[in-house]
Amino acid sequence: MAHPSPSILHLLSGGAAQGLVTQLQDRFRSQHHFEIAGTFGAVGLMKDGLLAGKPCDVIILSQALISQLAESGHVQAASERPLGAVKTGVAVKTGEPAVDVGSAAALKAALQAACGLYFPDPMKATAGIHFMRVLRELGLDAELAGRLRPYPNGAAAMKAMADCNEPGLLGCTQVTEILFTPGVELVAALPKAFELATVYTAAVCTASQNAQAAGELIAMLASPGNAATRRACGFEA
Incomplete structure (x- = not known):
């Protein structure tokens, strides 16, 4: 019996998190049956993309930009999780x-x-x-x-x-x-x-059509069990 095709979870992210997402995306697909469609780039451009209406379930930016988006109602403030500096x-x-x-x-x-x-x-x-x-x-x-x-x-x-x-x-x-x-x-x-140490934070976008899966991806990225993976990718606690 054929397995159904995975659904798509849209991610906009600063380039800093690309390695971490890449390390975990296969496990996430296997466990939650969502394919991650990730766009990675300069945080300012990713924020601009969200504000311009690009599909986005999860966004990962600097803490300062996520705070701005929470204040403007574009992300769910309660969903914010820091990934590290x-x-x-x-x-x-x-x-x-x-x-x-x-x-x-x-x-x-x-x-x-x-x-x-x-x-x-x-x-x-x-x-x-x-x-x-x-x-x-x-x-x-x-x-x-x-x-x-x-x-x-x-x-x-x-x-x-x-x-x-x-x-x-x-x-x-x-x-x-x-x-x-x-x-x-x-x-x-x-x-x-x-020295510049930037804290990167993930949040669920208010307009997400897959908010539960978005929260599950953020939980995986930020979980204590994946601390070693975050360190290997360059994140500091």
């Missing part, structure tokens, strides 16, 4: 030597030595906005303008860096996106002076 980190291509980014001076020198700097959208992505702020604080925004290589989101930036044959490249985005992308390696989180 994600730091912004520095990446090199796999096989290239690690660089010292342990202090503000070391980070400045590493950025100045890089041939190209890969990072997510400086207007809509959490890490991209922060990276531009770091460059300004280091006085490098004008000096390095010609080496900046922004992409729509961190995953796209890291894949482009991995695919580029040029040596001496650096990337800066969420640790989770670096760990998720083959061909790049995490060097370290940004030094304390420039």
Whole structure:
């Protein structure tokens, strides 16, 4: 007897959670008979998509944006569950030597030595906005303008860096996106002076047609039993 086709659960998410969702989606499909149709990208774009009416059952964004959406009635406030904090980190291509980014001076020198700097959208992505702020604080925004290589989101930036044959490249985005992308390696989180740890939160969208399944997906993503998976994907408690 043929099994019925799984229903579709629509997810809009910041790129930081793509690795975690990917790790758990097969188990969720098996247990709840829902296929996850996920769209991942800069948190600002994902929020814009929800507000523009894109189908969405579960949304995963920074805590600040989820709070805004709860206040405006677009997500169920009672459904909010934090997944953990994600730091912004520095990446090199796999096989290239690690660089010292342990202090503000070391980070400045590493950025100045890089041939190209890969990072997510400086207007809509959490890490991209922060990276531009770091460059300004280091006085490098004008000096390095010609080496900046922004992409729509961190995953796209890291894949482009991995695919580029040029040596001496650096990337800066969420640790989770670096760990998720083959061909790049995490060097370290940004030094304390420039540290950014963003708490990502999942919530059920008010307009969801599958609110029960949406809540079950969030419970799986946030459950204590999956703490090790979250850590492996770059989330910190």
